[in-house]
Amino acid sequence: MENTMNTRQLRDMFLSVARRVVESEDFLTDIDLKIGDGDHGFGMALGFKAVKTALEGKEFPTVEALFQEVGMTLLDTMGGASGVLFGTMFISGVARQEPHERADLALLAGIFRRALEALKKRGKARVGDKTMVDAFEPAAAGLEEGAAQGVSLKEGLALCAAGAKKGMEYTRECVARFGRAKSYGTKAIGLQDAGATSVWIIFQAMSDWASENI
Amino acid sequence: MNKIINQPEQMIEQMLEGYIATCPDLLEALPRSKGILTKRKKDKVSIVTGGGSGNEPWIIGYVGEGLADGAALGNVYIAPPARAILNVTKAVSHEKGVIYICTNHAGDVLNFELVGELAEMDGIRTRCVFVADDITSAPRERQSERRGVAGIAMVMKVAGAACDAGLELDDAVRVIQKANRNTFTFSVTTSPGYLPSGKAMCELPDGFIEYGMGFNGEPGVLRTELKPADEIADTMLKYLLDDSGISGGDEIAVMVNGFGFTSLLELSIVTRRVAESLREKGIVLHDIFIGTLFQPQGTGGFSISILKLDEELKPYYDAPAYSPFFKKYR
Numbered sequence: 001m002e003n004t005m006n007t008r009q010l011r012d013m014f015l016s017v018a019r020r021v022v023e024s025e026d027f028l029t030d031i032d033l034k035i036g037d038g039d040h041g042f043g044m045a046l047g048f049k050a051v052k053t054a055l056e057g058k059e060f061p062t063v064e065a066l067f068q069e070v071g072m073t074l075l076d077t078m079g080g081a082s083g084v085l086f087g088t089m090f091i092s093g094v095a096r097q098e099p100h101e102r103a104d105l106a107l108l109a110g111i112f113r114r115a116l117e118a119l120k121k122r123g124k125a126r127v128g129d130k131t132m133v134d135a136f137e138p139a140a141a142g143l144e145e146g147a148a149q150g151v152s153l154k155e156g157l158a159l160c161a162a163g164a165k166k167g168m169e170y171t172r173e174c175v176a177r178f179g180r181a182k183s184y185g186t187k188a189i190g191l192q193d194a195g196a197t198s199v200w201i202i203f204q205a206m207s208d209w210a211s212e213n214i
Numbered sequence: 215m216n217k218i219i220n221q222p223e224q225m226i227e228q229m230l231e232g233y234i235a236t237c238p239d240l241l242e243a244l245p246r247s248k249g250i251l252t253k254r255k256k257d258k259v260s261i262v263t264g265g266g267s268g269n270e271p272w273i274i275g276y277v278g279e280g281l282a283d284g285a286a287l288g289n290v291y292i293a294p295p296a297r298a299i300l301n302v303t304k305a306v307s308h309e310k311g312v313i314y315i316c317t318n319h320a321g322d323v324l325n326f327e328l329v330g331e332l333a334e335m336d337g338i339r340t341r342c343v344f345v346a347d348d349i350t351s352a353p354r355e356r357q358s359e360r361r362g363v364a365g366i367a368m369v370m371k372v373a374g375a376a377c378d379a380g381l382e383l384d385d386a387v388r389v390i391q392k393a394n395r396n397t398f399t400f401s402v403t404t405s406p407g408y409l410p411s412g413k414a415m416c417e418l419p420d421g422f423i424e425y426g427m428g429f430n431g432e433p434g435v436l437r438t439e440l441k442p443a444d445e446i447a448d449t450m451l452k453y454l455l456d457d458s459g460i461s462g463g464d465e466i467a468v469m470v471n472g473f474g475f476t477s478l479l480e481l482s483i484v485t486r487r488v489a490e491s492l493r494e495k496g497i498v499l500h501d502i503f504i505g506t507l508f509q510p511q512g513t514g515g516f517s518i519s520i521l522k523l524d525e526e527l528k529p530y531y532d533a534p535a536y537s538p539f540f541k542k543y544r
Binding site: 037039043075076077078079080081082083084085122123178179180183184 | 266288289291292293294295296297298320321324325327328351428430432433
């Protein structure tokens with residue numbers, strides 16, 4: 001049982017995330033068509049196809065450099081609100097942080113917690129607004145819980161993915177306060193948010209990779 | 215609906231190339247950024263705009279004489295990435311500051327705010343104005359939360375003239391914000407628009423119209439059976455005057471903006487009724503024009519925008535504006 005990952009493992013984990021997001025394009029489009037513009041799946045696939053190209057066969061000296069590469073690639077290629085928000089998810093947690101060669105649960109928890117706080121500030125969304133924050137908040141909490149209990153990386157990422165899933169499911173109960181979904185008011189109840197679904201896909205793919213490879 | 219394109223990934227670049235071929239003396243492309251710039255650089259506060267493509271002439275047509283100095287284009291209906299906006303910012307004259315003008319939509323706001331911070335790090339002073347004119351999208355007391363739609367044409371015209379007149383950054387922003395607060399738009403959709411794939415953006419059966427629908431098919435505030443033009447115009451004016459508080463003695467400029475699928479024959483009939491009704495109410499019609507300055511692809515319907523004028527805004531509104539897709543002289 002290993003409790004840290006080197007940057008090559010982390011890169012492989014993000015490559016697996018990228019593949020999963022790209023495969024989910026139609027699923028995300030179907031969700032987004034109901035209450036959004038229907039462009040979320042396309043945008044996510046576009047961004048993570050570029051992530052695949054940016055990471056494949058490359059070596060990254062530090063965890064921070066890798067996170068930044070993923071985030072900047074998303075920011076530059078996706079456009080829209082999602083480009084900024086998913087870029088923030090990977091960039092803002094490592095900004096101004098001392099570089100690390102290996103990642104453990106505590107490091108990942110710290111990165112994603114800072115990214116979450118930056119995201120909330122930038123997007124002005126709170127839990128319950130039917131956004132990606134609803135899945136991200138319990139995901140970050142899962143990582144923190146795992147780190148506090150000293151569980152393995154694999155178990156910590158499983159807690160994180162379970163939190164994200166619960167949060168994504170919770171968005172079905174919420175009325176949107178942002179974006180196009182807002183104009184649907186209470187008609188959006190029962191439908192899940194596409195951004196929260198993407199957050200779950202990302203953390204679930206991380207957890208699945210860890211359970212197979214660590 | 216049949217669409218005439220080549221490869222979907224090449225749509226925006228190819229649109230830009232074709233457009234610029236019509237006016238190579240006035241405009242140029244900013245390669246790799248889906249950006250467009252005027253070639254006539256001036257020593258003044260610059261205006262940079264941007265947003266998703268697909269509502270042409272909105273965005274590409276808004277760069278020109280008396281209008282914006284540069285623009286960044288996103289993919290169809292998607293805000294441009296921050297990096298593209300930043301590249302355009304650096305390519306226009308930015309010594310006296312840059313004002314970003316875009317419609318108030320989450321994607322645009324996030325990217326323009328972010329790029330504002332990035333530009334500041336490079337020593338470029340920037341300000342943002344998010345045009346919020348769609349009266350159906352939020353009540354008047356939350357005016358700044360409204361979506362931006364066709365009224366941005368009138369705000370941009372005032373903005374271009376104010377910056378050309380040599381106003382300093384903060385003063386220009388004050389004038390543009392005043393134009394923004396004084397602009398009110400209400401729309402009616404008669405048939406759905408189409409994505410580049412040819413897929414309809416919403417369902418709207420023949421014989422029905424929807425008031426206040428967003429330009430990407432977002433649900434509106436009222437769906438009724440199709441009525442005669444005069445009745446539709448009256449309904450729209452009632453909403454607009456109630457919301458804006460404009461009444462007898464006020465001086466206004468009005469734009470009737472067609473959504474592409476609705477003909478000039480129809481728009482002219484509507485405009486006739488709008489002018490007649492405003493005069494009956496004693497409202498001073500400084501100017502009324504029919505424009506096609508904000509057209510969601512293939513959509514039937516139109517919007518009415520009203521700009522309430524005062525002595526400061528009027529000369530800026532009256533200044534000429536020119537681009538191949540946006541010509542306005544008084």
